[in-house]
């Protein structure tokens with residue numbers, strides 16, 4: 001066959017078709033004498049870290065590697081998509097290594113939310129997932145809030161050891177690393193390199209720390225049940241909150257329905273009238289209707305009144321799958337992975353949800 005072109009930076013096969021995938025280089029780069037992939041190019045010239053998607057198999061190999069190290073693990077989650085960005089399986093692999101759990105994107109949460117209440121909730125939720133973090137911290141990689149404190153906590157907990165930063169894609173890991181690089185200065189003496197993850201074609205970004213240890217940025221891991229993987233770039237813009245989320249409150253009676261764009265739906269089947277507090281991107285249109293009209297509305301207006309998905313994407317959009325819930329607590333969240341959540345007040349409501357096939361819907365004790 002044809003000779004494969006290899007990136008002289010990281011050794012991956014070069015491809016020119018998919019900019020968001022591993023090994024991408026623009027066609028024009030192929031005429032150069034030394035060919036490197038876009039990821040290495042950005043790292044080399046701009047000290048900029050770009051996350052790459054990876055397969056589940058590679059993910060397991062990375063976890064395996066972490067298990068063999070004596071290191072501090074920094075696990076980054078998106079606080080707006082806690083369950084969706086959670087990495088299952090980490091506890092089995094980390095052994096005795098301490099984990100610093102960092103909740104990123106705290107700027108998205110309403111200002112009224114008490115930070116320590118949230119940290120307590122994260123502690124509870126971690127325990128539920130079988131993880132016992134040494135410490136929990138909130139930050140916003142975007143605004144810088146809490147980032148220096150995160151750096152100090154890393155220094156405190158690593159006790160001279162290497163640091164591995166892990167997280168699923170889109171949690172803001174690159175934004176965080178890039179901010180650290182800016183704060184601590186990445187000059188020539190402070191050379192960033194990549195180091196290979198054994199058994200994979202993937203590299204970790206290796207950032208030297210002042211005592212000879214390293215901070216490794218591992219590739220972002222894809223959580224397949226997230227909404228993001230079913231949407232195109234423009235649709236994603238609508239559902240991804242960019243600033244503080246303003247909750248919308250609906251006072252509903254039974255037999256009423258809420259549509260979240262055309263991506264998800266909630267039917268209030270049975271119970272006394274109560275409030276439904278919706279935490280979604282301010283850009284996402286929430287439409288209230290009568291349950292008896294809901295099917296037809298969806299049938300006739302998906303991609304128009306009910307959007308996203310946008311019209312051109314309607315045909316290829318996965319079918320919505322329904323699920324029923326009986327809420328037994330005073331205040332519970334119904335979470336649609338990667339989209340948002342609804343806090344339902346008052347016990348005893350019978351609810352039905354619809355979400356695209358493969359997207360997780362779950363209930364949890366209210367986060368605030």
Ligand code: GDP
Nearest residue numbers: 051105140141142169170171172173174175220
């Ligand atoms: P990665 O895949 O984990 O490396 O995530 P990125 O750093 O590429 O960030 C994913 C998206 O989240 C980008 O659109 C960022 O601008 C955004 N983002 C990252 N950190 C924050 C944050 O602290 N707050 C907000 N609001 N957005 C963030």
